[in-house]
Amino acid sequence: MSETAAEHGLTPPAARRPAWLRRLAPPLLTLLGAAILAKMAADVGFSPAHLIGGTGRLGRLVGSMIPPSSGGQFLHILHALGETLAMAFVGTVLAALIALPLGILGAKTVVTQPALHFALRRVLDLFRGVPALVWALILVSAFGLGPFAGVCALALADIPNLAKLYAEAIENADRKPVDGLRATGAAPLGVIRFGLLPQVAPVMASQCLYYLESNFRHAAVLGIVGAGGIGFELEERIRVFAFDVAAFIILLYMLAVAILDTVSRALRQRLA
Amino acid sequence: MSLVAPAHPDVVESFEIERRRLLARHRLQTSLGLVVFSLVLAVSLKRSGFLDANIGGDPLARIGVFFGRMAPKLRADELLADRRTVGSLAAWFYDLPLWLKAAWQTFEMAAVATVVGAAGAVGASFLCARNLMPWSPVRFAVRRGLEAIRTLPDMILALILVAAFGVGPFAGVLALSIATVGGLGKLFAEINEQIDPRPLEAIEASGASRLRQIRYGVLPQVLPAYASYALIRLEGNLAAAAALGIVGAGGIGLELQRAITYTEFDTYLAILLLMVCMIFVIDIVSEQIRHRLIGLGAPR
Numbered sequence: 001m002s003e004t005a006a007e008h009g010l011t012p013p014a015a016r017r018p019a020w021l022r023r024l025a026p027p028l029l030t031l032l033g034a035a036i037l038a039k040m041a042a043d044v045g046f047s048p049a050h051l052i053g054g055t056g057r058l059g060r061l062v063g064s065m066i067p068p069s070s071g072g073q074f075l076h077i078l079h080a081l082g083e084t085l086a087m088a089f090v091g092t093v094l095a096a097l098i099a100l101p102l103g104i105l106g107a108k109t110v111v112t113q114p115a116l117h118f119a120l121r122r123v124l125d126l127f128r129g130v131p132a133l134v135w136a137l138i139l140v141s142a143f144g145l146g147p148f149a150g151v152c153a154l155a156l157a158d159i160p161n162l163a164k165l166y167a168e169a170i171e172n173a174d175r176k177p178v179d180g181l182r183a184t185g186a187a188p189l190g191v192i193r194f195g196l197l198p199q200v201a202p203v204m205a206s207q208c209l210y211y212l213e214s215n216f217r218h219a220a221v222l223g224i225v226g227a228g229g230i231g232f233e234l235e236e237r238i239r240v241f242a243f244d245v246a247a248f249i250i251l252l253y254m255l256a257v258a259i260l261d262t263v264s265r266a267l268r269q270r271l272a
Numbered sequence: 273m274s275l276v277a278p279a280h281p282d283v284v285e286s287f288e289i290e291r292r293r294l295l296a297r298h299r300l301q302t303s304l305g306l307v308v309f310s311l312v313l314a315v316s317l318k319r320s321g322f323l324d325a326n327i328g329g330d331p332l333a334r335i336g337v338f339f340g341r342m343a344p345k346l347r348a349d350e351l352l353a354d355r356r357t358v359g360s361l362a363a364w365f366y367d368l369p370l371w372l373k374a375a376w377q378t379f380e381m382a383a384v385a386t387v388v389g390a391a392g393a394v395g396a397s398f399l400c401a402r403n404l405m406p407w408s409p410v411r412f413a414v415r416r417g418l419e420a421i422r423t424l425p426d427m428i429l430a431l432i433l434v435a436a437f438g439v440g441p442f443a444g445v446l447a448l449s450i451a452t453v454g455g456l457g458k459l460f461a462e463i464n465e466q467i468d469p470r471p472l473e474a475i476e477a478s479g480a481s482r483l484r485q486i487r488y489g490v491l492p493q494v495l496p497a498y499a500s501y502a503l504i505r506l507e508g509n510l511a512a513a514a515a516l517g518i519v520g521a522g523g524i525g526l527e528l529q530r531a532i533t534y535t536e537f538d539t540y541l542a543i544l545l546l547m548v549c550m551i552f553v554i555d556i557v558s559e560q561i562r563h564r565l566i567g568l569g570a571p572r
Contacts, residue, residue: 090313130511131514
């Protein structure tokens with residue numbers, strides 16, 4: 001590890017600094033950090049007074065959540081939950097279908113043209129941080145209310161991430177089967193089908209399951225901007241202060257998340 | 273070390289039978305999996321109304337129109353003109369100073385939430401690490417609490433907190449902080465459980481108090497890993513904070529919402545690009561710092 005530190009050029013300058021600076025720097029830096037943090041906290045209104053002021057209201061709000069009640073709409077809520085799960089599933093499948101070719105093209109070992117590989121990876125990197133909700137907001141505005149926009153938003157948010165993971169999985173695959181196939185004169189598609197896919201398919205499937213879990217969480221909030229599913233029901237209830245029904249929806253949803261996570265974990269363990 | 277003896281025909285035959293049996297089982301499993309997958313997909317397609325969604329006409333044409341509306345109206349000859357000229361870059365990014373301020377607020381939200389959340393996570397992680405908290409009911413309760421937080425999406429938390437604390441960045445910061453405690457608490461506890469017990473035992477043997485044992489026996493071992501995870505979380509929180517603005521928690525998300533309210537799709541694209549660049553820059557900076565931390569930090 002000392003080699004790494006030396007590579008980064010860290011050890012020599014630190015050793016060159018005078019003793020008083022080395023002694024004073026940590027407390028000064030801590031103080032500076034604390035000052036910046038305090039300024040930021042003030043900017044976002046993070047103050048004890050604000051916290052205490054709202055806590056009473058939060059307490060009353062949580063109080064009105066007890067006991068949770070389905071409000072006689074259990075089937076309706078269940079239906080919305082099913083819609084959210086369906087959105088997450090279709091979104092994941094759509095994302096995987098589009099990310100697969102992108103991932104293959106983004107792998108250094110498949111596309112050996114460095115400029116092309118670099119450009120694709122940078123574009124993917126750029127859009128990796130955009131959350132599904134941000135896509136959903138504009139897609140709902142463009143395609144109208146409903147789950148269609150939600151599914152597209154989930155897929156758009158996942159594609160860059162999945163493509164990157166796929167590209168890495170392909171790069172990490174063993175080269176020998178590929179070389180062997182190539183030596184037999186197999187066509188490029190055949191090389192990918194029999195040399196690469198058997199190695200990377202379990203990894204990819206397991207990542208898909210992981211993204212399915214994550215999409216189920218994200219899909220739940222897409223309803224807030226009108227993209228259908230359980231989030232829509234939840235936001236509606238919170239807006240009319242029906243917090244007992246909101247609590248019911250949240251609990252049911254948390255249960256569904258736990259079930260999906262368990263199923264997905266079991267499947268992923270089988271794949272591994 | 274003799275050569276392999278020619279196999280007995282029976283052995284070959286039984287091997288072939290076994291192989292065929294395994295292959296058949298494998299094929300059955302694969303086809304069963306495919307059937308289940310197609311069934312779930314079919315039900316999901318039906319349920320989500322993805323295929324028969326009415327998005328106002330031919331889907332491909334609609335997508336074309338959508339991208340057309342999102343594309344900025346730039347003109348090559350006016351590109352560098354002032355913001356009153358139609359077709360200039362300045363006209364596309366017409367409210368840039370305001371957006372930069374909003375982006376900075378989003379960053380502040382993410383930074384404060386990460387620090388507050390990480391502080392809470394450190395406390396929680398000491399309460400649920402097997403080697404540091406001898407009392408198992410506390411460990412159990414804290415672990416289940418962290419799990420419950422992780423199940424709840426930060427956006428739903430934000431919805432409730434906005435209802436309690438009013439519209440503004442504070443509710444968003446609080447929601448992100450709580451979510452960060454849940455996420456980092458688990459990771460920190462795992463780091464705590466992997467520490468070398470020997471320095472801790474040595475300090476304990478010297479008769480130091482519990483707090484000093486943690487200060488000198490545990491913290492030096494775990495801090496680099498803590499900081500590294502907190503930075504990764506900061507990247508995630510930045511994206512989450514941007515999205516939180518959409519539910520009324522201030523920052524750049526609020527500007528996105530505003531652009532949609534006025535159906536200015538090209539403005540939306542401008543703000544989106546700004547946001548993407550901000551996240552990209554923070555990712556790079558954070559990665560640099562993390563690499564340094566690992567280089568300097570605990571020997572692995």
